[in-house]
Amino acid sequence: MEFADKIVTAINGVLWGWPMIILLFGTHIFMTFRTGFIQKNIFRAIKMSVEKDPDAEGDVTQFGALTTALASTIGTGNIVGVGTAIASGGPGAVLWCWLSGVFGIATKYSECLIAVKYRVKSEDGSMIGGAMYALERGLKMKWLGVIFAICTALASFGIGCTVQANAVSTNVQTNFGVPLWVTGLIVAALTGLVIIGGIQSITRVAEKLVPLMAVFYFLGCLIILIMNRDVLGQAVATICKAAFTPRAMGGGFIGSTIMLAARYGIARGLFSNESGLGSAPLVAAAAQTRNPVRQALVSMTGTFWDTVVICLMTGLVLVSCIIKYPNIDGLSGNGGELTSMAFAQIPTVGTFVLVIGLITFAFSTILGWYYYGERCMIYLFGEKVKMFYKIIWVIVIFIGAVGNLPFVWNLADMLNGMMAIPNLIAVLLLSGIIAKEGKRYLSPDHIMDKDDQVIPVVGNQKKGVLF
Template identity: 60%
Template sequence: MELINSFFENISTFLWGWPMIILLLGTHIFLTIRLRFPQRKIWLAIKLSVSRDKHAKGDVSQFGALSTALAATIGTGNIIGIATAISLGGPGAVFWCWITGVFGIATKYSEGLLSIKYRQKTKKGKMLGGPMYALEKGLGQKWLAVLFAFFTAVAAFGIGNTVQANAISTIAQNTYHISPYISGSVICLLVAAVLLGGVKSIAKVCEFLVPFMALFYVLGCLYIIGVNYNYIPSAVSLIIRSAFDPSAVGGGFAGASVIMAARFGIARGLFSNESGLGSAPIVAAAAQTRNPVRQALVSSTGTFWDTVVICALTGIVIVSSIIAYPDIDFSNGATLTKEAFSKIPYIGEPLLTFGLLTFAFSTILGWSYYGERAMEYLSGKKLMYAYRLVYIIAIFFGSIASLGVVWNIADCMNALMAIPNLLSLLLLNGIIVHETRKYLWRDNLEKDMNE
């Protein structure tokens, strides 16, 4: 087992090294320029995300699709992942993480557009789409589509299932002394109850859970920032200066450098918001929307909320707490977040516990949909239902097991998902520009795609 773990750990380190970072960030920047900075339309996108397109075709509302995507995206990485980036790369990592969110909006926009452009309707009227359909119908590369679907189906058991279940059971045991066997069983039952209703049930739960948990966490972070208000200017200044000047960090982060800050900040941002990964477009394809660009704009807000807002707030809370409380041990990313939040009386630890629990649970729901759609693409309905059953059972085992190997395998699968998806985005950029010109640049957002 140690040899297997070491093997996948080495593969994961290679896959998520500089080549992948350059490919992902390069795609973000290329699409940003090619699409004339779609980030400018973020407020229009937010407005569209809360508007129901009643007469459009689809399985769930645009907000329901966005909530499901956010449920899968907003996870423990937004809390623990940011702390890990800071401990390894210094405060400057927060800046680079934020930058990936800003540029990643263009990639998430492009993914959403292709998901609607190439989605297909089943005999029962259900909408199916995602990178596998763009790869097959847009590029004519069925083999790449199959690879993407396979990697997605496998990755769902890691990043979206066992790892999240383990995080919940660990928190329940350490905070409330609840046995992992009990918490694992409860999670299984709750997830099963939601999954039996299909995408509409998942979307309804996510529509309620995601705004509530995100708002609660954001307000909590703002409260902590208010408590640390004397240190906020210093924290923001340190984050920006240390992103470009290692000497600005000080002795506590002596091992940090601009290269390390950029590497860990960019990697964490990319992993957190999943722009370019190809997961969010799978549920975007089910949205009720009259044309591809409307849903593309709605999808782009997912990266905005996940990284530009939530990850940035987490980073400011942690860095300001490090400045305010010099006794915090920032060398261990796994415990840094807990130490930083625990310094705030009354609200600090409960906020962290609630955030981790709800974020992890929502990720299980969101990724269940991704995995099922990938399996349906590969094998049809019969194995999809078997996949759902195995997915639910895996939650229990994830709650009680050690997951080092699973975590590393999931990292590998995520990277392997991104490669064919990024190829589709780069090679189909002409289609993305054409659709954007047709509906957005010519002010035709109200136009139906069939007109």
Template identity: 50%
Template sequence: MEAVNEFLSTLSGLVWGPPLLILLAGTGIYLTIRLGFLQISALPYALRLAFSKKKQDKKSKGDISHYQALTTALAATIGTGNIAGVATAVVLGGPGAVLWMWIIAIFGMATKYAEAILAVKYRTENSKGEMSGGPMYYLEKGMNAKWLAVLFAIFASIAAFGIGNLVQSNSVSDALRSTFAVPTWVTGLILTVLTGLVILGGIKSIGKVTAFFVPIMAVLYIIGGLIVLISNINLVPAAIGVIFTDAFTAEAVGGGILGTVIRYGVARGVFSNEAGLGSAPIAAAAAKTDYPGRQALVSMTQVFIDTILVCSITGITIVMSGFYGSGTPMVDGEQMTGAALTSESFAFFLGDFGSYIVTIGLVFFAFSTILGWCYYGEKSFSYLVGEKGIPFYRFVFVAAVFFGAVISLEVVWTFADVMNGLMAFPNLIGLLVLSGVVVSETKRFMKVAKEEKLQEKNNSASTNV
């Protein structure tokens, strides 16, 4: 097993090396320029779209609302990466990694926008009247590259078992065992039952659960973090100063093309928000929408919420605590990292209450990730074998939840990293080749959006009169 893990670690280092990180960042920068920094200028409008209660036009096709598509995608991305991934980035890369997470998130918003616009444009309707879309469809129909579509679907359907299932249930069982002494098999059994009850209903059931679940879990964690920041406001400016200073030190920008700080900041940022991996557009394709651009703007806000809001809470709290570098707590002679370090940082400021916030947040985050990734995996699997394969995939996926809760998963973590990285390559190629389609669809929708805004203004004026 040690030899297998060593091989996978080497492979992971190659997959997540400078070529992929440059491709991820480069695609985001290229799309940002072509779209005229849309993710910044249109963010207020996008947030209004995402959280508006305005009903969709009856002509809009899809299975779930804009909001449910957003929460399903957030369910899959707001997970262990926001708690454990950020801590790892700060310990291994330094405080400056947080700034590079922010930078890659800004450009990642353009990437996420492009993914969603293509997912909706090239989606198809199956025999049950349900929508199917994502990289496999725009690679096949938009690029005429069936082989790339198949590769993506293979990687995604396998990756769902790793980062979207086994490591999530394992994180939950470990956290509950450490904090509340709950046996791992009990956690595994409860998670398995709850997962089965939700995913058997398909995307509509997942959408309803995440629409209720995601806001609660995100708000609870953010409130906990804000309590830390506000009650220690005198430490915040210094922490942010350290983040900016460390991000541009010789160590950060040295070491060849990518320095240590930049590498970990970019890698963990992408790991958290998944911009460029091609997972979230599978959920976006199911949204009820009249224009691809409308749902794309909603999907874009996912990166903002995941990284700019949630990850920032974790990163700033850890830097404020001083738990990095030589100040990192030691456990059995090794540096504390991951969720344990985040928990320790919150506890430093809030006592046991801080540990409870992180543990409960991790439970919510991980469970929601399982739900979101099951949908991604089954859609990818059905692309390969047809709709008849979905019941089988769901059964195996649910069973794996219990398995993940009771075993050690060092090899699975590494394998999941490899699969996630391999997903990104065909997806990013598709985004670059089809960037002209993204720009065209954007112009088409923005013209409609301006007309709608003018109409609302005229209606408001006539009402006031």
């Protein structure tokens, strides 16, 4: 096991080094220009995310698909991951993390568009899609789609199951004294009750849990920022200067270079919002939407909320706390401890807010990644595998809750990186289709009726994909 861990760690050093960061961030920038800066439609997309498209084909609402995707992306990466980026790359990493989210919106839009465009009906009549179908049906590269499905199915047991269950059980034990096995049984049972109902049950929970936990955490961050309002301007200036100015930091910060800040900031941003990994398109393909562009627009708001808003709030909280409170050490190198010390500044309830946030985020991630893994297992083995997969998933949750999982973390990171490569190939090779679809539905010269037919604009009619 020790030998295997060394091999996986070495692979991760290459896989999640500069080549992967350049590939992912480069795709973000390329697709931003290829889509005509799709980010300009973000507020229009947010409005659409809470609207229904009842006459469209699909299994869940657009909002349900969005919150299920957010359930797996809003998690420990937003809380601990940003702290790790600051501790390792300095305060400038916050800006690079934020920029990865701004440009990553275009990649999330693109990968979800092709997921819906090439989706199919499964044997039970439900919609199924993702990078594997885009590769198979759009590019005739089924072999690469199979590789993506295998990596995603295996990665789901790591980053989406065992390590999340372990995060819940260890946090509950540390803060409330509950034995690991008790928490493991409870989490496994709750998960089983949700996933037995399939995607409809998962989305019902996600629609209620995700907004609640996001608002809960956001309010905690807001309270800290109000407490630190006297140094907030200094925090923003420090983040911006450190992102582009190589210098020794001092004042509780690790000395950093531009390259170090960019590497850790971009890597944590990519890991947090999952733009380019190909995970969110798996649930986007199940949405009730009349055309691919509508759901792609809704899905891209996930990256906006995850990184542009929540990761930025976390970064401002941590940097302002390091500046204001001498007992908070930005040189510690431990993102989890850094975040814990920052939230402890809220009298009485600060630690409780953080712990509840971590627990709910981790549980929601378990639900979201279950669905990702199930879709890939069905692609590989057919509908007959569903019940077997549910049983194994619940068992593995308990194992993760009571186990020690450093090797699983490393293995999951490796498999996540291997997921991204086939997905990015699909996005880049189908970028012409993505641009064409966007131009068709978002053109200022026409509107689309309820039957998805083009109608010329007359007078002051609303334009584009809303109709």
